[in-house]
Amino acid sequence: MIQERLWQVLDTSWADPRTLSALLCGSTAAVVLLKWLGRRKIQQKMEEARRTRDLALERMERAARRFKQENPGTQTAHILSLTMVELAEKLKEGSLSPESVLYSYMGKALEVTREVNCVTDFIHGCEDQLQKLKKQKEKGLLYGIPVSIKDHINCKGHISSGGMVNFLGQVIEEDSVIVQVLKSQGAIPFVKTNIPQTMINYDCSNLIFGQTLNPLNHQKSPGGSSGGEGALIAGGGSILGIGSDVAGSIRLPSSFCGLCGLKPTGNRISKLGVVSSITGMKSVTGMLGPMARDVDSLALCMRALLCEEMFRLDPTVPPLPFDEEVYTSSKPLRIGYYEGDGYFQPSPSMKRAVQQTRKLLQDAGHTLVPFAPPKIDYVVDELFTRGIFSDGAAHLVDCFKGDIVDPNLKSQYNTYRLPALVKRILAIILKPIYPRIARDLSALCGVG
Numbered sequence: 001m002i003q004e005r006l007w008q009v010l011d012t013s014w015a016d017p018r019t020l021s022a023l024l025c026g027s028t029a030a031v032v033l034l035k036w037l038g039r040r041k042i043q044q045k046m047e048e049a050r051r052t053r054d055l056a057l058e059r060m061e062r063a064a065r066r067f068k069q070e071n072p073g074t075q076t077a078h079i080l081s082l083t084m085v086e087l088a089e090k091l092k093e094g095s096l097s098p099e100s101v102l103y104s105y106m107g108k109a110l111e112v113t114r115e116v117n118c119v120t121d122f123i124h125g126c127e128d129q130l131q132k133l134k135k136q137k138e139k140g141l142l143y144g145i146p147v148s149i150k151d152h153i154n155c156k157g158h159i160s161s162g163g164m165v166n167f168l169g170q171v172i173e174e175d176s177v178i179v180q181v182l183k184s185q186g187a188i189p190f191v192k193t194n195i196p197q198t199m200i201n202y203d204c205s206n207l208i209f210g211q212t213l214n215p216l217n218h219q220k221s222p223g224g225s226s227g228g229e230g231a232l233i234a235g236g237g238s239i240l241g242i243g244s245d246v247a248g249s250i251r252l253p254s255s256f257c258g259l260c261g262l263k264p265t266g267n268r269i270s271k272l273g274v275v276s277s278i279t280g281m282k283s284v285t286g287m288l289g290p291m292a293r294d295v296d297s298l299a300l301c302m303r304a305l306l307c308e309e310m311f312r313l314d315p316t317v318p319p320l321p322f323d324e325e326v327y328t329s330s331k332p333l334r335i336g337y338y339e340g341d342g343y344f345q346p347s348p349s350m351k352r353a354v355q356q357t358r359k360l361l362q363d364a365g366h367t368l369v370p371f372a373p374p375k376i377d378y379v380v381d382e383l384f385t386r387g388i389f390s391d392g393a394a395h396l397v398d399c400f401k402g403d404i405v406d407p408n409l410k411s412q413y414n415t416y417r418l419p420a421l422v423k424r425i426l427a428i429i430l431k432p433i434y435p436r437i438a439r440d441l442s443a444l445c446g447v448g
Helices: 002-015 017-070 076-081 084-093 098-116 126-135 177-184 227-234 251-257 295-305 308-313 324-328 348-363 376-388 394-398 407-416 420-430 435-443
Strands: 119-122 146-150 188-193 240-245 287-292 334-337 367-370
Touching: 017 098, 017 119, 076 098, 084 098, 084 295, 098 119, 098 126, 098 146, 098 188, 098 227, 119 227, 126 188, 146 227, 177 188, 177 295, 177 308, 188 227, 227 240, 227 251, 227 287, 287 295, 334 348, 348 367, 376 435, 394 407, 420 435
Parallel strands: 146 188, 146 240, 334 367
Antiparallel strands: 119 188, 240 287
């Protein structure tokens, strides 16, 4: 009886247009309010991260200013002008102190980041590391060398944001293996640098820390995803940086900023202690590697990293030290090269660089052999793109839950989040007109 009366009341209410309008408006208002509250919560996390960054830079500035006041005779300009090899020699022989080098680079890094927005954090433990160095009897290969670290590489007591809100607030409890090895060799990690959101982008922008500019031309990007490293080193605020590279993330910023960078062979350097928006990627190997102003600096860094400490901390790294005999050998080599791979169209400047390099190598007595990379379409579309997005980019899209998409990444994100069926249909439609885009869409469907 009660149920019948209740349904009679409800039936009458549902028939009333005013009731329906009120319910609809109320529901819409509730949805809008919830979305606004969610977005506001995300923005508050971003604001908190920026405040933390600003406080860290203020602490860094106070430390650099204090040292300058206490040591007015420090030859900062001379220190900053030295190559890394020269700097390492002077530090080892004692003609320069680690303090004078660290605080000189701290001051310069602050100057550069004010100009191009490349530093996201001050690794305050660098001052403790400095004191530990003084007590060590043995001087490592990188004794007293300040090193900048890409944002997503873990440093104890700091966050590794990956340019994403989801990783904010997760303070790291242990240094990554590569940071531990750098410290064991006497290096002093002192700042972390900016990256694009998700790091799957060739620009350097995220909504937490903003856009990084190219120090050589503020109208241009420094490249990505190790763009903060590229900008800081090119601006003179760091002499050695550690970046990461899957599809050009060390090589592109190095090119854009006029630097030297190395993506080592897969698994040559430990990747333990690194944050990523793409996990479980096996067929395409991302790597950590050095960025610097010259090749000699890269070689010195690799000599230092490929040591017993690296192999002890990460037994999955093949225990192969730097091969000095091969590196210093003057024996003529047989080198394959190409000016275009048949997939990506090289710019005129890129072609010219290959041609000039070929001539220099030939003049040095080496044999240069032109070749065409085999099955390039299959390699790029099936092995590379499908290898990165083997789950159809599902995990990457999940990382955006509780985040706001950077405008620079919007078109990529919208493509990633399309249902697999829609991607396949679009691939079929576009195949006769834009075959390469069609193949990319097909590859983004994932494996299976």
